[in-house]
Amino acid sequence: MKRLTHIASDGRAQMVDVSAKPMSARRAVAAGNIRLQRATLDLITKDKIAKGNVSGTARVAGIQAAKQTPQLIPLCHTLPLSEVKIDIDMTGDGVKVKCTAQTIAQTGVEMEALTGVTVALLTIYDMCKAVDKQMQIFDVRLLEKTKQSSR
Numbered sequence: 001m002k003r004l005t006h007i008a009s010d011g012r013a014q015m016v017d018v019s020a021k022p023m024s025a026r027r028a029v030a031a032g033n034i035r036l037q038r039a040t041l042d043l044i045t046k047d048k049i050a051k052g053n054v055s056g057t058a059r060v061a062g063i064q065a066a067k068q069t070p071q072l073i074p075l076c077h078t079l080p081l082s083e084v085k086i087d088i089d090m091t092g093d094g095v096k097v098k099c100t101a102q103t104i105a106q107t108g109v110e111m112e113a114l115t116g117v118t119v120a121l122l123t124i125y126d127m128c129k130a131v132d133k134q135m136q137i138f139d140v141r142l143l144e145k146t147k148q149s150s151r
Helices: 038-045 054-067 110-128
Strands: 024-035 081-091 094-105 136-149
């Protein structure tokens, strides 16, 4: 079994030392879904949700959240994000959100991508909760994680 890098030999939580790792271009893509009633989707599409533009607000919230990941998850490194992109697509029964995060750093950006997609979905939930009591967030997952050596 692989050793957990965030656990010290004495069992305490620790931040992983990445100082010996080379800088690499890193990219992660995460996605998730929120199931909504048809009437709610119609309200979103027509920009009739009382709290405002759902897609625009969720997009900004997801980007902002990705940038705040180390403040939310204690053992994450602070990374210089070069790009965070939130894609929001209406589906037949809800909304699919995808977050792409990129950096050049010594560690990956998967937590930033997962945080971005999750907060975007939570923002949709928050903005629609007055009109839809049956919403479900589901299937939040990492789709892709890549690393390319820097030159």
